[in-house]
Every structure is written in structure tokens, then in C-alpha cells.
Amino acid sequence: MAEQHELRDRGLRLTPQRELVLAAVRELGHATPEEVAEKVRQSHPGINLSTVYRNLETLENVGLVLHTHLGHGGATYHAAEELTHLHLVCGVCGSVGDAPIEAAASFVTSLADDFGFRTDVSHFAIYGTCADCFDPNL
């Protein structure tokens, strides 16, 4: 249960940077590498952006972290265990809303049944306009 184990059990070395990157992703919910770096710098000012990128990649390789492309360009990282919702990305305000994964269940099933396509919910980003930005007058 100690954090050390989850890293070492997966064959990773325990470095302060690595642990901080993972902790940051978990705290932030979803964040860009830049945001993760900023978070980590609160307790470890010297961390290098390259290190953040490399650790995110490493953590993703062992399944502790996942990334999604939410549109703008950069990737967004999530802790693997927090992926219990869909991401509703608003193209107007850029906000990322959540919706329960079950909302997509039948959709996912029909894609699998009809097209043999296995939808990866972790990479599932939905674009549109959120309720706040949707103006009936337009």
C-alpha cells in the first residue's frame, strides 16, 4: 500500500521526482505536463521539464498514468485509477466537464459489436459545448 511499492513493484526506481510527478497527477485530476511540472515545483523547485515528460511516459508505460488528447494540442495526463468518468471538453470555454462512464456504455458496446472497435475509455474525449456556454440565441 505504501507508494514505494507500487513503483518498485513495477520495476521502477524510486526517485523523489518520480514520486512527485505521480502525486501531482493524482492531485490534479487531469493536467498537462506543464501543469504537472508547476505542481511539482511547489515542493521540488528544481525539477526539469524533461524529467516530468520522461516520468509521465514511464508511469504511463507501467499503467499508473494515462493520457488523453483534449483538443488544444498538448496531451493531458490522468492517474489511471481516477478514470471513472468521461471528459466533456467545451470548445468555447475550454472547460473539461465530467460525465459518468456509464453514459457511454451502450455506445461503446455497439461500436464493439458492429465494428469490432474496442473503445478506450481512457482516451475518450468528447468535444462540444458545455451547458454554460451554450446560448440558445445563437
Add this chain to the structure above:
Amino acid sequence: MAEQHELRDRGLRLTPQRELVLAAVRELGHATPEEVAEKVRQSHPGINLSTVYRNLETLENVGLVLHTHLGHGGATYHAAEELTHLHLVCGVCGSVGDAPIEAAASFVTSLADDFGFRTDVSHFAIYGTCADCFDPNL
């Protein structure tokens, strides 16, 4: 019906570059700015990449073209009228498969009803693993 009108009617000037960019997007189905530029160069070798970017943006502003983020990083552009399908992006081979938009109809409806979220099908990219890359042994 003439192409001139669809551009001028939307307040845009008619330039050879603009028309060629639009034509290229229509011919290509979906393409990156780079690919559009390459296509345009077949008949207008001197076109500048900046011009392609600017025109894609302009055409998008007036609704003739749309873009999606298919994951890798760069945006992919589509002619607005050709958006009659969903994009199933395979994370393994990178292929972009199609599925009829109706497959998502009930999903879109429930997001609207339950969350007030208006899903923009044009920006709708679905990540997962295509039938060809899906190996039951994994």
C-alpha cells in the same frame, strides 16, 4: 452553386489560394495542414504554409471546414459537408476508421438531456483499438 458564391457569400475574398485550399480539403477527406499544402502545390507550387494555415482557419470560421484532433498532435481538417461519419482512431496502427454518425445518436442525446452538453460531432474523435489490431490473446 458556383464555388465563387459560397466563398463570397460568406464575406470572403476569392483568391486562388483560398479556393485551392478548400478544394484540397474536399478532395482529401481529412488531412493535416501539411497534406493540404502538398495537395495545393500540385497546381500552385508557390503557396506558403502560412497561407494554408490562415485559410484553413478562415474557412473554419465561416463554417466551410472543420477540424478535429485525432491524437497524434496536429489537427486534421475536413470539409464541413463531408462529416457524415464518426472517426474511430486506432491507437495501435493510427488508422482512422469510419462509423455512421447514427451509432452515436443516443449517446449524444443522453449527454444533451442529462448534462446539457451539446456534442459537436465534427470534433468527435473516438480512440481505441481497431478490429485489425485487436488481438484476443492480449
Add this chain to the structure above:
DNA sequence: AATAAAGATGCGAATCCCTCGCAAGTAGTG
């Protein structure tokens, strides 16, 4: 047709985001 004003284009520089290479530092092992 000639002309003026608004817009577009080309070009090069500048950014942004991310990746690399390398030397120095550090965790894990016996």
C-alpha cells in the same frame, strides 16, 4: 477602366511544445 481601401500572401523570424544527447548524480544490489 482607373483607383483607393481592405484584405491576402509570402517570407522570415519567433514561439511553443516536446525530444535528444550527454555528463554528472543517485537508487538498488551484494
Add this chain to the structure above:
DNA sequence: CACTACTTGCGAGGGATTCGCATCTTTATT
């Protein structure tokens, strides 16, 4: 405590996109 492999920091490198600006075109007007 020493050794080896993996990590980190740092700076350079690279690809994609954006910007600034001078020049040229399209359009609306004479």
C-alpha cells in the same frame, strides 16, 4: 562501501504553428 544501471539537469535540436511586415490582389467606387 563500491558498482552498475537508471535518472536527472541542462542545453541543443526539431517539428509545427503563429506573427510581423512589406508587397500584391481583390473589391467596391469613381
